[in-house]
Amino acid sequence: MKRRDFLIFVSVTGLSPSIQAREDNRFKKEFAKQKPIIKAVQDHMFPKQSNIPSAHSMQAIEFLLQTIAHKSYDKDIRTFILEGARELNRREKGKFLSMSKEKKEKSLRAYEETEYGRVWLSRIMTLTMEALFSDPIYGSNMQEKGWRALDAYGGYPRPKTRYLEDV
Amino acid sequence: MYDAVVIGSGASGGAVAYTLCKAGYKVAILEKGRLIRREEFSKDELSYARRDLITPNLFDEYHVIEERVDGKWVATPTYESGWSFWNGNIVGGSSNLMSGMVHRMHPDDFRLKSKYGQIEGANIVDWPISYEELEPYYDLVEELVGVSGKYIPHQYEPPRRKDFSQPPTKENAVVKLFDKSCKALGITPLVTPRAILSQEKGHRKACYYSNFCGSYGCSSGAKSSSRETLIYPALATGNLTLLSNTHVKSLHSSKEEVKYANVVNTLTGKEKKIAARLFVVAAQAHESVRLLFNSANRHHPQGLANSSGQLGKNLLFSGGGSGQGELHEESLKEITLDELMTTGLFVNRTILDWYFVDHWWEGRFKGGSVEFMFEHQNIISRAVKNNVEEGKLVWGEALGKRLAKRFKEQKSIRFEIFNDWLPNDNCFVSVDESYKDKYGMPVGKLRIEGHPQDIKVGKYIAKKCEKILKKMGAKNIYSSISASASQNLVAGGCRFGNDPKRSVLNKYCQAHDIPNLFVADASFMPTGGSVAYTWTIYANAFRVADHIVAYLKKENT
Incomplete structure (x- = not known):
């Protein structure tokens, strides 16, 4: 399966530095727009009162932003994350955020029925799991709460920086 | 001028460099990746197991994979599929990241055709060497590089x-x-048998059972990576120049010999030439083949060491x-x-x-x-x-x-x-001018x-x-x-053999066409055996290195 098949608007490749800077700006603006939708989906998937910490308590949305904005993250999938959120809200005629828990469940399960929606939801879930279970240096999994919930801990030595960057 | 330039610092490049340096020759290792020291390796799952941080970004450097879909060959660049064929582009290569389950090949693996006959659609041949010829080198790896275990007949x-x-x-x-x-x-x-030390040995500490071994570098030095076991001791001889962040784009040759490597610094983009008396390619099977294709010139229009037309053919996985x-x-x-x-x-x-x-x-x-x-x-x-x-x-x-x-x-x-993985006509490496990496060089195209x-x-x-x-x-x-295909277990593509018309390398992994060109990695293997390749790669590279030492001595006299 080609990952580009999931993109409705294929992103432009090979940008010059000035266009790149404009792109980064555009990404931040677009992220700010889609952030509530993505956060609502994360909160629905990883609620409070579960055996694992909630997305909200682990600040998984901040992790998600920092992760997909980092240069190590696939730029096509970055575009797809935003696009899928826009698509979800479009399907629900802009009403996703104001829905009850039950309606959100129905909406997301319907979205999951489409291949596009299934892949997008799976991406959001993976990014949220990365937040909960990565080393705390990445800003989530505070006090190793994600690890403690599963009684599974990262090995030693632990990273001193993010993404193997120099100290 | 260096006596030898070794391209790649993994298991085979390390074994050759170590042997030559110990014998007093001046060696340069050209390694595309950077050095990560023992104390820098952490168990950061996000970095080591989920992102391309120690392998190239696939949008910059990639492969093209050709697979049969509904009877037709379909080519997909790996930046589209996300299926990376890079394996640990750091000093010591993928030997840093192995889980270390290693075995010697069985004596009958060296004579598969004689023993089991031909299978239709497969290109099975006997090796030009026997188990007995490789056995002392398997022993050497066990002692020098380090393999722990218990023999049960x-x-x-x-x-x-x-x-x-x-x-x-x-x-x-x-x-x-x-x-x-x-x-x-x-x-x-x-x-x-495991390429991990259970007991301290020289500068290496014993395994500390971190629970995270494969895909990660070792923080005690117990894992028998090329970096710990060969590169560090080779550096200690004073004869090794380790050039990391140095990617080889092509080799420049006359009809008779390779003269220099065209390299690019991966951090600055600066290009230069590095000359030596002889060249050892050890970049992992599919990349070694690609380098030889990309070094084609008027003397060798089909690529270096390819007068047989066999370069890239019979690629093996597991x-x-x-x-x-x-x-x-x-x-x-x-x-x-x-x-x-x-x-x-x-x-x-x-x-x-x-x-x-x-x-x-x-x-x-x-x-x-x-x-x-x-x-x-x-x-x-x-x-x-x-x-x-x-x-x-x-x-x-x-x-x-x-x-x-x-x-x-x-x-x-x-x-x-x-x-x-039986060698066959539909598993090979080529290059295609329409797919290039960020350095402007054609990428490896793998039909699988x-x-x-x-x-x-x-x-x-x-x-x-x-x-x-x-x-x-x-x-x-x-x-x-x-x-x-198991992208982390790759071999073949530069078969060794006694007949220059049917093989790329002679039995010492020296190019039939160009005497000062050797290929030391797993690409020499005509058949792969039924165990992970690592121990055989180490052992064969030590065997090849002994021959290179003899070759350099002869050249001196």
Whole structure:
């Protein structure tokens, strides 16, 4: 399966530095727009009162932003994350955020029925799991709460920086 | 001018550089990646196991994979599929990241055609050397590079002179259950030789059972990577110049010899030429082939060392697949759940009973080896793997319950089957001018297809392994055998042989066409055997290095 098949608007490749800077700006603006939708989906998937910490308590949305904005993250999938959120809200005629828990469940399960929606939801879930279970240096999994919930801990030595960057 | 330039610092490049430096020759290693020191290696799952940080970004550098879809060959660049064919572009190469389950090839693997005959659609040939010629080098690797283990005589265990000098790494109590189950089925469990030290040795500390081994660098020096065991000692001789962040774009040659390497600094983009008396290509099979194609010139229009037209042909991966089952408290008799859940200790079990099969009903054929281990302990990937039920994502409270149960109440035991990937006409490397990397060089294009026999053998062995798991009391047992390429186990493409018309290299892995050009990595292998390649790569590179020393001595006189 080609990952580009999931993109409705294929992103432009090979940008010059000035266009790149404009792109980064555009990404931040677009992220700010889609952030509530993505956060609502994360909160629905990883609620409070579960055996694992909630997305909200682990600040998984901040992790998600920092992760997909980092240069190590696939730029096509970055575009797809935003696009899928826009698509979800479009399907629900802009009403996703104001829905009850039950309606959100129905909406997301319907979205999951489409291949596009299934892949997008799976991406959001993976990014949220990365937040909960990565080393705390990445800003989530505070006090190793994600690890403690599963009684599974990262090995030693632990990273001193993010993404193997120099100290 | 250097006596030798070695391209790549993995298992084979390290072995050649070490031997030459010890013999007093001036060597430069050109390594595309950077140096990560022992103390810098952490167990950061996000960085090491989930992002391309120690391999190139696929949008910058990629491969093109050609597979048959509905009868037609379809080419897909890996930046589209996300299927990376890079393996550890750092000093020491992928030997830093291995899990270290290693075996010698069996003497009959060197004469597969004579022993088992030709199989239709496969290009099986005997090797130009025998096990006896490689045996002293297998011994050398065991001592110098370090392989721990325990010798248990078995009809398919290659002959050896003495037991391992280092005992096996410590084992989880699950082996009691495993061994008992095997014995009840008439199967012989063997102890896995492992390229990891169980005891301190020189500058290297013993294994500290971190629970995160494969895919990660070792922080004690116990893992027998090229970096720890060969590159550091070679640097200590004062004869080695290690040029990291140095990517070789092409080799410049006359008709008779390679003169210099055209390299680019991967950080600054600056290009230069590096000359030497001889060149050793050790960039991992598919990349070594690509470099030789990209070095074509008017003297060698089809690529260097390719007068036979065999360059890139008969690329090998590893046949087989894997399977696993869950061990739950209620089925444990010999051991407690606490013992099972103890982290860090190895399973260390190999089965060779089906390495060769000669059965009244099943027939007579070459089989393979099996390794048993726990499921990889990566936390994120285990969580991600367990979020689907009946085709739907599990989320909400149900997800929390599912993960807690999955992580705390059971442990999965896994097997990996290694059988021959039969060489065939539809598995090869080429280059295509229409696909270039960020340096402007054509990328490797890999046509990949396995032989149907590989699947048949894999399935035969998988069925036997599932029986062992069942006997152990495991639940939810499954296995998956496919013709999908194992991108971390690559060999072939520069066959060695005695006939210059049918092989790229001679028996010393020296190009038939160009005497000062050697290829030291796994690309020399005409057939792959049915074990991971690592030990054979190390051993053969030491053999080739001895020949290079003799060659340089002769050149001097």
